[in-house]
Amino acid sequence: MAVYTHVPAEEMAALLMRYGVGALRSFKGIAEGVENSNYLVEAEGGRFILTLYEKRVDAGDLPFFLALLDHLADRGLPVPRALKDGEGVQIQTVAGRPACLIEFLEGVSLSHPTPEQARATGQALGQMHGALADFTPERPNTLGLAGWHELAGRCGTAMDEIVPGFSARIAEELAFLDARWPADLPRSVIHADLFPDNVLMLGDRVTGVIDFYFACSEIRAWDVAVTHSAWGFSADGRDYDAAIGRALIEGYQAAHPLTDAERAALPILARGAALRFTLTRAWDWLNTPADALVTRKDPLAFLRRLDFYAQHPECFTA
Ligand SMILES: Nc1ncnc2c1ncn2[C@@H]1O[C@H](COP(=O)(O)OP(=O)(O)OP(=O)(O)O)[C@@H](O)[C@H]1O
Numbered sequence: 001m002a003v004y005t006h007v008p009a010e011e012m013a014a015l016l017m018r019y020g021v022g023a024l025r026s027f028k029g030i031a032e033g034v035e036n037s038n039y040l041v042e043a044e045g046g047r048f049i050l051t052l053y054e055k056r057v058d059a060g061d062l063p064f065f066l067a068l069l070d071h072l073a074d075r076g077l078p079v080p081r082a083l084k085d086g087e088g089v090q091i092q093t094v095a096g097r098p099a100c101l102i103e104f105l106e107g108v109s110l111s112h113p114t115p116e117q118a119r120a121t122g123q124a125l126g127q128m129h130g131a132l133a134d135f136t137p138e139r140p141n142t143l144g145l146a147g148w149h150e151l152a153g154r155c156g157t158a159m160d161e162i163v164p165g166f167s168a169r170i171a172e173e174l175a176f177l178d179a180r181w182p183a184d185l186p187r188s189v190i191h192a193d194l195f196p197d198n199v200l201m202l203g204d205r206v207t208g209v210i211d212f213y214f215a216c217s218e219i220r221a222w223d224v225a226v227t228h229s230a231w232g233f234s235a236d237g238r239d240y241d242a243a244i245g246r247a248l249i250e251g252y253q254a255a256h257p258l259t260d261a262e263r264a265a266l267p268i269l270a271r272g273a274a275l276r277f278t279l280t281r282a283w284d285w286l287n288t289p290a291d292a293l294v295t296r297k298d299p300l301a302f303l304r305r306l307d308f309y310a311q312h313p314e315c316f317t318a
């Protein structure tokens, strides 16, 4: 589920009036997603998404995210803009929370993408990076190398309750990455969470890239590594699909060629990507009650990816 905040019908109707999109016809909460409350809203003037930002999104970051979406949409990328009301305001307060009315994009997110769909996603990521070359706002990555250390410290040895040896494996990996994390690769604003559930597709066509709420200034190729780790494996992380991994990188290269240094760094960057999701999932696992309405995501699915990347750096060249 992802409806944490209930919006009364009267408040929804009054909100739509401010946007001049006609009267409210219907609305319902969207079950997918875990971070924010999302509603699908039907008005006389069209279909929209209303997002209420919950605890994990800092309201102070919203202007950055909305500027990023406007920048990409202006350059023809399939990302949803936040609409402006009659007074030009994008960020509202709805049921006491910061909220935006967002363009609805068609398409579905896939559970079992094909190589062609991975290629199209890689290409969309490359196009996005190309379009961001002249985007100047910045947002620090709180989930970069320093953030992983901090999160690992906060999880502590409680991680060993998930699987014995977990905390030692993380400490060993952090030491490995500290010694090798690249310092001089090109940086840019990146999506940083391009999982299949954040890409909407129709057939082999990308119709929407959503959920930019981890977007930040980072090593650009880390976004490629994050996407590879999210797309290239079975959900439990046990099986690597080389055809998907290859297609994703080829698609990216067709739109935005990697430099030799970026390509050479991918095995290390991918270990960092796998560690990032292992740690955030471990934290959530340890801090979300087992009976909460939100489904906890399995940290071991990314620990397995981490082990795979450690054992198979050649997967980026094979
Ligand atoms: N602009 C949009 N157009 C169409 N559908 C959308 C749009 N934005 C969100 N959705 C739908 O709402 C669902 C939840 O959105 P989203 O993934 O942004 O949730 P979240 O809780 O913010 O994030 P997370 O994926 O991190 O849990 C998506 O899976 C998608 O079905």
Ligand SMILES: N[C@@H](CCO)C(=O)O
Residues within 6 Å of the ligand: 193, 195, 277, 280, 281, 297
């Ligand atoms: N996409 C992430 C959640 C957002 O950090 C995951 O699957 O763990």
